[in-house]
Amino acid sequence: MSKYINDKIASIEAYVPGEQPRDKKYVKLNTNECPFPPSPYAMRLARQAAGGLNLYSDPECGALVSVAAEYFGVKKENVLFTNGSDEVLNFAFIAFCDKDTPAVFPDITYGFYPVFADLNGVPYREIPLKSDLSVDPKDYYAAGGTVFLANPNAPTGRALSIDEIEGIVLNNPNNVVVVDEAYVDFGDVESALSLINKYDNILVTRTFSKSRSLAGARLGMGFASENLIAALKKVKYSTNPYNVNSMTAAAGVGAILDEEYFRNNVKVIRENRDYLTKKLSECGFEVYPSSANFVLASSKAITGKDYYLALKERGVLVRYFDKPRLQSCVRITVGTKEEIDALIAATMDIREAKK
Template sequence: MQKAQEYVRRIQSNKHMSRFFSKKYKNLVPYTPGEQPAEKKYIKLNTNESPFPPSNKAVEFACRSAYELQLYPDPECRKLTDKLSGILGVSRDEILVTNGSDEILNFAFMAFCDKNHPAAFADITYGFYKVFAEINNIPYFEIPLNEEFKLTFNDYCGINKNIFIANPNAPTGLMISKDEIEKIIKSNPDNIVVVDEAYVDFGAESCIPLIHKYDNLLVTQTFSKSRSMAGARLGFGVGCKEIIKDLNTIKYSTNPYNINRMTMAAGIGALEDEEYTRGNCAEIIKNRIYTENKLKEIGFFTLDSSTNFIFAKHPKISGEHIYIKLKEKGILVRHFEQRRIREYNRITIGTSEQMKSLISALKEILEEV
């Protein structure tokens, strides 16, 4: 049970630390990643991975690079960054690639937040923001989403805090418009606004063009979702040169060779195959619409997803029960214990076949009640 897991982790993190562990972490509760079962018996709809394999070019380039593993990777990631800059329409020194987007997010907390520069983010959002704040000893404010789980942009205007917004948001799947985000950026000119666009390719508008207008904006993205590269660990941040320079200072003070050769090569391969990525995104969106409709037909309430997952609850069965029963039937989804969302499950969009299996399993569960 995930509940039990979470409990165990909390206990562990507090009780079994060594006598040497710094007291500054006394309140730290590490992030709990979604289950990654060693066996392959599950239909995995719990960690928002792509159901499609990586681009052939990504695989080909990665393999070729493996023959030169004896040499350090380029710490500046020049080839990959150049390729990315062409696609994004920004210059090389406005990008920093990292070991997943978790790394660039942590760098942002490290670089721009401190006791005098607290962080602010939604109460229901990517659970890691809180952990990044905790581990870096940064005070933080959780701003409640409204009753419909929507982010009210006005709550973020002129608040004089560094702001972290996932757009589209997770685990809700809801997005806000670029115009609204621009108002937030504009009204907090002395603070950094980080827009975490991990899921942007499935339906929201990117804020990257705004980096040339505002020096307080950092946009982060990842190759994990739309580019089928969760296993390669590749993310990046886009912002004005000065911000990227600061983040590079953090990188060169923690892990200059943060991206290995194979991931770098796979990233270049994926970027040479943007058509494949676009095709996969279109397929995911099609399957999402199918799944939303089917879920509604059998009584589920779903939030309006702009992502590769759906956040859904049923009026008659608890979120935890659905999670457990689906797991028994070989389907993993993600359930969270947080009070406001514990009736929901976050369901990753897979292939149309996987989605049909999901709907069948849910029908059976409903019949059993």
């Protein structure tokens, strides 16, 4: 790297996002997006907002904050909107961690956590998941740092109950516990949102990228006590006050208010998750139980990487992981029924070709 680049950036291993190829049309089951378009109401509001793009966006996201506070039953002071939930997570690393306050998270979880830690010069400790790939909540008691837990976890799809999350929050009175609820809408576990009124050391993050079909708009949320939100806002106003653009903010209002569209999409994804699980099991895969819009599937017959490559050749994208315990696994986003059928047809074809 060039002599002009500082050591931290020169040595950092950047996050590798899932492929977004433009060369041809793939059956795209690799980045946990929603297969359905945004709510028509969200699109209409975004189009209207386009007319005001000559002006900076509202740095306070006033309309969006009002709608969200009412919808989620919190005070306006308890909410922050960001450019995707990745941004609020990065803000949390900046505000709640430092060299004496490490980050603590599972060894198998969202791959961005170690990158945010490195970028911000934060040491981190990874706690191994149990052999069934679940989190043992007690492993996080008195963690000695800021805890980051994706719940449901990615890429396992497994979730902790609100009581288990509360146990972790109670047992870390001197540290913040960040609960990343990117996938919470797809499961049966209760969100930890209500805990923000009870404890001043929990931050709950959410995204509009999955259940609300707005991955391309980049919209995320953080919910916490007034003090924590004020600290995160300080980071926002010290980096990019206009972090949410006007069209995205308008689309966010529409996505929240179009409750019926949201509920219906989540219902279909849950049904399709059962269908995908059944079909993969019939093909000989072990499928981990999932509370998310993806499943982790493991095979004795083919490695995750080989299966990924063979599927890609056949126009289907999934995600594999370069981690010892996930060698036999791929993570597959729950798509439409047609997309699932295409995945299964490609899988049968791979099986035939191997004979």
